[in-house]
Amino acid sequence: MTLKKLRKKYKMWLTLAFVFLVLMFVLMRLQVDGWVEICMGATFLCLVMVIYVMLRYGRCRVCYNLLDPYVLFHGGHCKFCGTPVEDGEEKRLIFRNMREMTEDEINGFLQDGWKIGCAVDTEKEQQELLEALSHSKETGFPQFVLVYEKNVLIGYLFLYGEEGQTWIVHNADEKTYEQEKEMLAYGRDLCRSLGSEKLAESFQKQLGEVKRMGKSHREAWEAWTAEKSGNKKEN
Structure with missing residues (x-):
């Protein structure tokens, strides 16, 4: 809402x-x-x-704490995590932190992860993922988030923190324009609430690119491929 x-x-x-x-x-x-x-x-x-x-x-979309009524109706920031409270488009996606999911829901992801390019094939890979989830922190990194639209699994955001080579892994760039914007904005706000401006800036940079293009990265790639194929046919 x-x-x-x-x-x-x-x-x-x-x-x-x-x-x-x-x-x-x-x-x-x-x-x-x-x-x-x-x-x-x-x-x-x-x-x-x-x-x-x-x-x-009347809750913050990131930390889920109750918002101050004045901030809610006049604008401002959540006093708990600092997320800006502003009007926006109707949220279409549901973000579920895997730390809070039931065993059946986790098993559902292990079976359907291949549909979103996050395949967990072998029993060893499943055990490695479950081990990683056990280290997921409530107020820090890593964070493992699954994205649903109308109860259908469509994406993921895996945030490992600022240490190491791989900080952020997601498939937002494979989604539609609206889906990619919402996923990147959620990732930005989540990282900001956890105190990582570095990762939040990374998400913000990607979000800025999408807004400047007026289309998702996937749609931009498809348009470029179609244009390239058309040029080859003309030649």
Whole structure:
């Protein structure tokens, strides 16, 4: 849910709660039996929905802590991880940290990983992956994240930290324009929340390239290949 929709839903329930509350007091002064209890119940329901909306949707998209109401409705940064709170496009993807996944979900990835170019074929490779996952930290590196769209596994973000040669491994550059932007933005914000501006800058650089091109890296490659093939036919 975008912040624009969140504000609209929050204000709707808050307005209804106020209206029913005023109506309840009016009916109490007029001593109208029956309707006072109905208005009281409606007021309570609306207040419950206000709280539910804030608890369900009013969280930071990176650290998942509750956002300050002023920051949520007027802009700013999450006080826990510093992620900017701003309006954006409706989020299409779901990011699941493998550290938080069940054994069945991990086994599903081991079976379907080849579909996203992350094959885990042998039992030895499976054991190596599970061993790596056991070292995944809650507030540091490495971080292993799987990406889903409509409950279908489409991608991964493996963040190993700033040490060693391989820092970041992902398949965002194989996705569509919108998918790549969202995956890179998530990786940037996650690295920033973990205190690695170096890795966050790496994601930001890739994200900037995608936005300048106006298409994903995969789409740019396909367009270049098609153009090259067309030039060969003309010659």
